Amino acid sequence: MKSERFKPFSLIELMRRQVRQINAVGCFWVAACLFATTPVIAAPQQRDIVHELNLLKPYQSHITKRLTQFKPLINRIFDQLDGQSLPASLVLVPMLESSFDVNAVSHANAAGLWQLIPATAQRFGLQVDKDKDQRFDSNASTQAALKYLHFLYNKFDQDLALTLAAYNAGEGRVARAIKRANSRQFSRLTLPHETRQYVHRFYALKVLIDVEKLKGKSFQPLFLFANGVNDNRLPLVDLAPLPPLITL
DSSP: OOOOOOOOOOHHHHHHHHHTTSOGGGHHHHHHHHHHHSOOTTSOOHHHHHHHHHHHGGGHHHHHHHHHHTHHHHHHHHHHHHHTTOOGGGGGHHHHHHTTOTTOBOTTSOBTTTTBOHHHHHHTTOOBSSSOBGGGOHHHHHHHHHHHHHHHHHHTTTOHHHHHHHHHHOHHHHHHHHHHHTOOOGGGSOOOHHHHHHHHHHHHHHHHSOHHHHHSSSOOOOOTTOOSOOOOOOOSSOOOOOOOGGGO
16 A cells, blocks of 8 residues: 655645644744744745734634625636736735725725725726726726736746735835845845735735635635634625724
């Protein structure tokens, strides 16, 4: 009888396997230990991700319900990500940017699911004027946002952390930071606090949400802080307040 060849688990899968065996009190200790012992190439510092995990914990049920509520839209985003050969995890960007609120508007005049500023929206084909603002159109804004992410992902050699940093701060600022640091390692770059927090929080959300399960027909999210309660009585429209996660 042949023995099965050992297949190493990813960092996120290792964390999830450990968390299934412990209660919420020990979650961060395990996460910190795993982060400290497992290299994360080209990703942010592990301690920064753990900090953001702690911040997101109180909103776990809100996030679950919001993702369930918008599953049809999420499925369409997955299809477009696949079509452009982009990482499936980028489906979490609207959760981070707007909590999937199509009408969200920031203080910087970024708007819609993907929080596009007018110049970027117009650059990637959206109409933004007094007569019509397609940033509030979920389908049109998704197409534009994914065109932009596709551009950034290839410009920065398919480095996810740099792609996200550029989406938040602009590709010019990230390119200048790389030149000054003479490094493409995200943790070595001098970037605005808001941008660093944005990337750290995305990676924390990526740990909290099992993106592969989210792609499935029956979404049962896997959280590091799950309390074991399975509540299937979700409202058709979830009115629970949930601000854009980046503003928490």
